[in-house]
Amino acid sequence: MSVLTRITREAAVRLFGPERCITRMPRTGDSGRPSVYLTFDDGPHPERTARVLDQLAAAGARATFFVIGRRARKHPALLRRILNEGHALGSHTWRHWGARRLSTAAWMNDVRRGREEIEQITGVGTDLFRPPFGELTPGALWQLLAARFRIVLWTHDTRDFLLPSLPELRSRFLEAACHDGAVVLMHDDRCVTSYVLEHGLRDCAASVRFQAIPGTGSGLPTPRRPIRQSAADLFCPAAETTGPAVSAAGAASSWRFS
Numbered sequence: 568m569s570v571l572t573r574i575t576r577e578a579a580v581r582l583f584g585p586e587r588c589i590t591r592m593p594r595t596g597d598s599g600r601p602s603v604y605l606t607f608d609d610g611p612h613p614e615r616t617a618r619v620l621d622q623l624a625a626a627g628a629r630a631t632f633f634v635i636g637r638r639a640r641k642h643p644a645l646l647r648r649i650l651n652e653g654h655a656l657g658s659h660t661w662r663h664w665g666a667r668r669l670s671t672a673a674w675m676n677d678v679r680r681g682r683e684e685i686e687q688i689t690g691v692g693t694d695l696f697r698p699p700f701g702e703l704t705p706g707a708l709w710q711l712l713a714a715r716f717r718i719v720l721w722t723h724d725t726r727d728f729l730l731p732s733l734p735e736l737r738s739r740f741l742e743a744a745c746h747d748g749a750v751v752l753m754h755d756d757r758c759v760t761s762y763v764l765e766h767g768l769r770d771c772a773a774s775v776r777f778q779a780i781p782g783t784g785s786g787l788p789t790p791r792r793p794i795r796q797s798a799a800d801l802f803c804p805a806a807e808t809t810g811p812a813v814s815a816a817g818a819a820s821s822w823r824f825s
């Protein structure tokens with residue numbers, strides 16, 4: 568994270584309060600059963616987002632999905648499923664460009680287009696927004712708040728986009744899930760992420776409340792029946808979870824959105 572982004576984030580929390588610029592959620596004070604807020608960026612992905620939703624449903628867990636508008640347009644049914652299953656939806660821009668890559672005006676056009684796509688698909692507006700790469704500039708921050716977005720950052724980055732090994736990612740997931748009020752950054756377009764969720768959610772099911780971030784992007788309160796899945800559905804190619812050469816290439820190609 569750049570120094571400018573860090574200073575801007577800290578200033579945002581001080582100026583606008585933790586409700587408009589969320590870096591963590593309020594603690595419940597129940598250390599025996601903490602509330603943890605899983606967040607998934609960069610979807611929807613036709614297979615992997617569906618698999619993440621299956622895992623959450625099986626565990627009775629809720630989460631928040633920050634979707635890229637141009638991907639949402641290709642897979643609108645997944646957005647409706649996210650809301651129908653009690654999760655929250657937020658915007659992650661239209662093209663996934665960082666705030667420092669464009670002028671503030673051009674970047675905000677991308678931001679608004681992403682939110683409009685969600686509204687057109689679901690009929691539900693959202694005020695939740697996560698900036699790509701966590702990048703913020705003073706101008707972008709001011710415009711976001713003027714457009715009545717709530718900015719959601721995170722307390723724990725699992726770094727699943729770097730395609731770590733399964734034990735490494737599982738360890739980070741379990742560590743984050745111990746913290747009351749934690750906002751955990753993950754990516755639902757990563758195969759390794761859904762694979763870790765299968766184990767991680769089961770490990771924590773009795774001891775952690777996984778919740779969606781409340782707001783206008785929140786889904787319906789009644790969850791649908793979990794969808795059954797076979798072991799074959801969970802197949803995760805080894806090349807995607809191990810091996811630095813393959814991982815680096817995969818990561819590079821996966822981050823090209825334009």
Ligand SMILES: [Zn+2]
Nearest residue numbers: 608609699700
């Ligand atoms: Zn992203």
